[in-house]
Amino acid sequence: MKVVLGVSNRHVHLTKETYSKLFKEPLEVVKYLKQPGQFASNKFVTIKNGDKEISKVRIVGPFRKYDQVEISRTDSHYLKVDPPVRDSGDIKNSSPITLIGDDGKIYLNEGCIIANRHIHITPQELKQYHLENVKKVKIRIDGEKAGIIENVYLKIADSSSFELHLDTDDANAFNVKTEDKLEIIEMEEE
Amino acid sequence: MKVVLGVSNRHVHLTKETYSKLFKEPLEVVKYLKQPGQFASNKFVTIKNGDKEISKVRIVGPFRKYDQVEISRTDSHYLKVDPPVRDSGDIKNSSPITLIGDDGKIYLNEGCIIANRHIHITPQELKQYHLENVKKVKIRIDGEKAGIIENVYLKIADSSSFELHLDTDDANAFNVKTEDKLEIIEMEEE
Numbered sequence: 001m002k003v004v005l006g007v008s009n010r011h012v013h014l015t016k017e018t019y020s021k022l023f024k025e026p027l028e029v030v031k032y033l034k035q036p037g038q039f040a041s042n043k044f045v046t047i048k049n050g051d052k053e054i055s056k057v058r059i060v061g062p063f064r065k066y067d068q069v070e071i072s073r074t075d076s077h078y079l080k081v082d083p084p085v086r087d088s089g090d091i092k093n094s095s096p097i098t099l100i101g102d103d104g105k106i107y108l109n110e111g112c113i114i115a116n117r118h119i120h121i122t123p124q125e126l127k128q129y130h131l132e133n134v135k136k137v138k139i140r141i142d143g144e145k146a147g148i149i150e151n152v153y154l155k156i157a158d159s160s161s162f163e164l165h166l167d168t169d170d171a172n173a174f175n176v177k178t179e180d181k182l183e184i185i186e187m188e189e190e
Numbered sequence: 191m192k193v194v195l196g197v198s199n200r201h202v203h204l205t206k207e208t209y210s211k212l213f214k215e216p217l218e219v220v221k222y223l224k225q226p227g228q229f230a231s232n233k234f235v236t237i238k239n240g241d242k243e244i245s246k247v248r249i250v251g252p253f254r255k256y257d258q259v260e261i262s263r264t265d266s267h268y269l270k271v272d273p274p275v276r277d278s279g280d281i282k283n284s285s286p287i288t289l290i291g292d293d294g295k296i297y298l299n300e301g302c303i304i305a306n307r308h309i310h311i312t313p314q315e316l317k318q319y320h321l322e323n324v325k326k327v328k329i330r331i332d333g334e335k336a337g338i339i340e341n342v343y344l345k346i347a348d349s350s351s352f353e354l355h356l357d358t359d360d361a362n363a364f365n366v367k368t369e370d371k372l373e374i375i376e377m378e379e380e
Contacts, residue, residue, distance in 0.1 A: 138337075145341065
């Protein structure tokens with residue numbers, strides 16, 4: 001069974017309130033992503049910790065109920081933060097970070113994470129692929145940088161497109177890219 | 191069986207001739223590395239392709255018989271080069287790149303690679319660990335970013351220290367660091 005890959009570069013999700021402290025202009029859609037309703041916006045923030053910062057970090061819309069900054073371990077070494085590997089939305093006691101927009105900046109007490117490896121899937125697809133009761137799977141990758149990626153969680157939602165999300169560290173370690181079709185090899189029951 | 195990890199950040203190896211075109215001052219030892227005779231030097235180059243460059247890339251000594259630039263896939267995306275995954279020294283038809291030193295610059299027709307995953311080992315250790323006739327092994331990593339790293343080649347030399355070398359992409363994808371002890375799980379015969 002194969003799943004299409006989408007590589008997630010560093011990005012942020014913001015509440016409407018936080019956004020309004022960082023930007024005066026409205027957030028606009030540049031391109032809709034595979035996951036329904038999600039879009040690459042026209043706005044970027046700088047993320048900062050101490051004297052280290054990374055600019056041009058894209059805001060992914062729409063607005064959410066929480067502020068979340070998703071970075072790679074490579075980014076975290078550079079920024080000297082130590083974020084936990086988490087499911088999106090699970091930000092309690094995650095790393096603090098500062099966001100700088102065109103018109104303001106804000107310090108977040110928590111919100112910086114490394115996103116876990118996951119697959120977006122609908123309940124209908126779960127049945128179709130016989131993945132009911134499966135919590136996570138493994139992905140096998142061939143080639144010179146071959147291997148097996150474990151702890152890939154199934155994220156079930158009615159409105160979703162069947163897609164594997166890996167961060168840039170995982171994608172670069174295994175030399176795979178967005179639109180590659182990767183093999184699911186093993187399921188771990190709940 | 192466990193092996194200690196050394197994470198290789200991007201670095202360059204130079205011939206004496208190439209070095210002399212880039213620097214007037216002599217190359218000095220800052221710190222000896224685990225592999226006998228190898229050292230982190232006091233000199234850094236900028237590596238450049240088109241209008242993209244990465245500064246502060248350390249020269250690892252001593253001088254070699256060839257010029258070689260070892261970068262990660264993450265670096266290669268940034269620099270817009272597409273180096274092959276290669277054994278150190280196997281640079282034929284690898285990517286061209288420009289090197290800039292304190293006192294000069296040079297364009298290399300080839301020499302930029304992504305180093306393959308490898309373990310330094312002596313013939314004596316090969317016998318001790320029952321790895322004779324083994325060409326490559328797999329490494330198992332636990333934790334939230336668990337998985338299996340394949341195509342880890344054994345590099346046999348009388349003068350070597352038993353050590354696994356991974357680049358920063360592999361290390362960051364699996365959230366491991368220098369001095370971690372990792373498990374060898376499977377051997378592939380020659």
